[in-house]
Amino acid sequence: MLVNLMLLLxxxxxxxxxxxxxxxxxxxxxxxxxxxxxxxAIIFDIxxxxxxxxxxxxxxxxxxxxxxxxDSGTIRLCLGTPTQPTTxxxxxxxxxxxxxxxxxFFGDSIALHAGDIVWLWVSQYYNPxxxxxxxxxxxxxxxxxxxxxxxxxxxxxxxxxxxxxxWVLELILTPLEAKEGSLKTEERIALTPAPGGFIISxxxxxxxxxxxxxxxxxxxxxxxxTRIRPLSPGVYFVVAGRQRAMIAVR
Numbered sequence: 001m002l003v004n005l006m007l008l009l010x011x012x013x014x015x016x017x018x019x020x021x022x023x024x025x026x027x028x029x030x031x032x033x034x035x036x037x038x039x040x041a042i043i044f045d046i047x048x049x050x051x052x053x054x055x056x057x058x059x060x061x062x063x064x065x066x067x068x069x070x071d072s073g074t075i076r077l078c079l080g081t082p083t084q085p086t087t088x089x090x091x092x093x094x095x096x097x098x099x100x101x102x103x104x105f106f107g108d109s110i111a112l113h114a115g116d117i118v119w120l121w122v123s124q125y126y127n128p129x130x131x132x133x134x135x136x137x138x139x140x141x142x143x144x145x146x147x148x149x150x151x152x153x154x155x156x157x158x159x160x161x162x163x164x165x166x167w168v169l170e171l172i173l174t175p176l177e178a179k180e181g182s183l184k185t186e187e188r189i190a191l192t193p194a195p196g197g198f199i200i201s202x203x204x205x206x207x208x209x210x211x212x213x214x215x216x217x218x219x220x221x222x223x224x225x226t227r228i229r230p231l232s233p234g235v236y237f238v239v240a241g242r243q244r245a246m247i248a249v250r
Contacts (some may be wrong), residue, residue, distance in 0.1 A: 055090075
């Protein structure tokens, strides 16, 4: 086990983010266990304060990848029991690009219900010298913050391996004010293909552009109508504030 940077407060709910890891203590640390695929997860019991909220995305912090570039990983959003996930609600793949957070979007259409037990489950291939799964400095939130599996079927807590930490994983909820119809027509983004990229209009502020594998291609602060380039031919996902859109670049 390796621990070495600064993290920032243990919170099940921080605004629209659900998580368990302590962001104020010790550091990001990576964990590597036997096998070449690691499965790790956090769990949330959905109470009345979260009923009707919809899920925007899941984020995982990845640590060091020293060997050849790994295959893409997977983030799954599941219903389950306190001991295992049972039903996959949505999933998406990501590619390790660098140390830091990697995100998979779930489409803002999955609503939470009272009594749900929700799992956010990550699977990632790693090389023998890698430390893919990031943890805080603990202590673990028993039964919620540090579930791990070596085969994707049988789950334990990290404490069963003598480790007292929480995974750095986050479930991002759709902001309440982002409900359909709450934006004025002139506030909705429009994407128009243009040579080597696209033109975005109807928005001012930061944007992020992702490829279909979930890799962040670029970030930019824009003011009104802006041409975004250069981009290789392909399909891209654009996140502008609380709005999301897709564009094909030729």
